[in-house]
Amino acid sequence: KQEVTQIPAALSVPEGENLVLNCSFTDSAIYNLQWFRQDPGKGLTSLLLIQSSQREQTSGRLNASLDKSSGRSTLYIAASQPGDSATYLCAVRPNGANNLFFGTGTRLTVIP
Amino acid sequence: ETGVTQSPTHLIKTRGQQVTLRCSSQSGHNTVSWYQQALGQGPQFIFQYYREEENGRGNFPPRFSGLQFPNYSSELNVNALELDDSALYLCASSLAYQETQYFGPGTRLLVL
Numbered sequence: 307k308q309e310v311t312q313i314p315a316a317l318s319v320p321e322g323e324n325l326v327l328n329c330s331f332t333d334s335a336i337y338n339l340q341w342f343r344q345d346p347g348k349g350l351t352s353l354l355l356i357q358s359s360q361r362e363q364t365s366g367r368l369n370a371s372l373d374k375s376s377g378r379s380t381l382y383i384a385a386s387q388p389g390d391s392a393t394y395l396c397a398v399r400p401n402g403a404n405n406l407f408f409g410t411g412t413r414l415t416v417i418p
Numbered sequence: 419e420t421g422v423t424q425s426p427t428h429l430i431k432t433r434g435q436q437v438t439l440r441c442s443s444q445s446g447h448n449t450v451s452w453y454q455q456a457l458g459q460g461p462q463f464i465f466q467y468y469r470e471e472e473n474g475r476g477n478f479p480p481r482f483s484g485l486q487f488p489n490y491s492s493e494l495n496v497n498a499l500e501l502d503d504s505a506l507y508l509c510a511s512s513l514a515y516q517e518t519q520y521f522g523p524g525t526r527l528l529v530l
Contacts (some may be wrong), residue, residue, distance in 0.1 A: 310460070338517060349422075349508055350461070350521040357517075395460055405451060406476050406519070408460030 307335045308400055312409035319386055320417050327381040327412045329396035334374050337403070341370050341381050342395045344411070350395065354381070358401075386416045421445065422511050430528045431499050439494040439525045441509035449473070450492040452484060452520060455506040467492060501504035504529045 309332045318327050330337075338357050342350040354363045354370040356379070362371040369382040379396055393413045397406040421444035431437050435491035443450050449468045453461035463476035481497040490511070496503055506526050510519035 340518075342521075347506070347524075348524040348525065350510075352518055352520075355517055392519050397460075404449070404468075405463035405476065406453075406461075408453075408462070410458070410460045 308336075308398060308407040310396060310398055310407050310409040312394075312396060312410060312412050316413040316415075318409070318415040318417060319377075321386060321388060323386050323416075325382050325414070327383070327394050327414070329379040329381070329409055330378045331379075331398050333400065333406070334377050335401045336374065337399045337401050339370075339372055339379050339399075340397050341368075341379075342397060344393045344395060346393075359377055375411065380400075380412070383414075386414075388416045388418050390414060391416050421506075422509065423510055424507075424519050424522040424524055424525050426525060427523070428526045428528075430530065433499055433501060435499050436495065436497045437499060437527060439496075439507050439509075439527070441460035441492045441494070441522055443492065443509075443511035444520050446529070447513055447520070448490055450486055450490065451510045451511045451512075452492070452494045453506060453508045454503075454506045455503070455511065455524070456476075467498075472530075499529045501529050505526065511512050 319340045341353045356372045367384040372402045393411040422441045451466040452464040455461040465475040485493045506524045510521045512519045
């Protein structure tokens with residue numbers, strides 16, 4: 307069974323700092339990997355989706371990388387802002403499956 | 419805004435009762451997935467419906483059941499509620515085989 311782990315569970319940084327969030331998964335037979343943002347008590351907003359054949363995706367200040375063979379992905383946030391404060395979740399879609407397996411998330415706080 | 423709506427936003431029930439949660443998919447989307455997110459955890463896949471038929475199920479007991487209607491709206495029904503059913507319930511809609519699932523804001527269920 308696919309298991310997804312995110313480290314750290316919580317992170318607090320001063321505004322302007324660059325940061326990296328980590329995600330690891332146990333089964334490398336994935337179709338794609340997504341990073342989501344979740345604000346307190348709210349639904350999920352998709353940030354980046356990486357196909358299994360890709361190495362990275364970029365959107366604005368966000369860059370996500372994927373190393374499928376080692377079962378790892380990172381989300382890099384440049385020049386962090388207080389508005390980036392949220393929980394970040396990574397999720398993998400296994401080959402042949404229609405559902406997502408989620409990690410438990412990293413709760414990010416950016417201090418003004 | 420993803421165009422996916424859920425009702426109600428909050429709900430309080432007592433143990434043993436039954437509950438129905440509703441989801442309205444984004445226009446044109448024929449696939450809906452339901453997830454349960456316990457406090458401090460990542461979402462866990464309950465089941466998916468495609469064109470009114472169940473199309474995959476996670477590790478949830480039969481007292482969790484669903485329906486998808488011809489207009490692609492959906493219901494999640496939970497019978498014999500237990501305290502551990504307290505969670506945020508998320509639905510996500512997509513086109514079949516589309517990469518991205520669009521999540522609604524969720525329904526927060528509290529079982530006392």
